[in-house]
Amino acid sequence: MKIGKIELTQEKLIIAVPALIILIVLAIYLILYAPLISKLKIKYIKCESAENEVLECRNIIELAGEAELVLIAEKDVSRAISELTKHGKLKGINFLSISPKEVKKEEGSQYKILPIEMKLESTYEELGILLGSLDELEKGLLKVESFDIIPDRGIPSKFITDLVVELYISGK
Numbered sequence: 001m002k003i004g005k006i007e008l009t010q011e012k013l014i015i016a017v018p019a020l021i022i023l024i025v026l027a028i029y030l031i032l033y034a035p036l037i038s039k040l041k042i043k044y045i046k047c048e049s050a051e052n053e054v055l056e057c058r059n060i061i062e063l064a065g066e067a068e069l070v071l072i073a074e075k076d077v078s079r080a081i082s083e084l085t086k087h088g089k090l091k092g093i094n095f096l097s098i099s100p101k102e103v104k105k106e107e108g109s110q111y112k113i114l115p116i117e118m119k120l121e122s123t124y125e126e127l128g129i130l131l132g133s134l135d136e137l138e139k140g141l142l143k144v145e146s147f148d149i150i151p152d153r154g155i156p157s158k159f160i161t162d163l164v165v166e167l168y169i170s171g172k
Contacts, residue, residue, distance in 0.1 A: 084140075085098065
């Protein structure tokens, strides 16, 4: 068989057909399968992150049960925030603002979560002591959701911290 100027013999045809099949399979893999695998990896990481968050919440609930800590009622939130500020002031924290957000409750959970955004002024040491001692509070169960530390322009040893804590409330 002769195609253009290239002559395909039986031996060359036996080598060319499998090579062509391998190239087609490789092209399909690179075009379709590889991007799907990368998307799958991203979804897997998100799923693993959500699973870790759920496990963390379950551990918090278990620890609360072991310590015989009763979650506060929604009407006692102001007392819990007051205890938190008193506790922080004893540790040298200056509370610039405290802003409770809307209470969240997930389907089927036995508790509600109240996010509280706070703006604090402190040194690194004072902030570390406060965050390390949050489990000493008697009026509620708290979890630090996030924090962002910015140096204070006026006083180099002080820092402004945007802190979000979640206060767990009885879901009843």
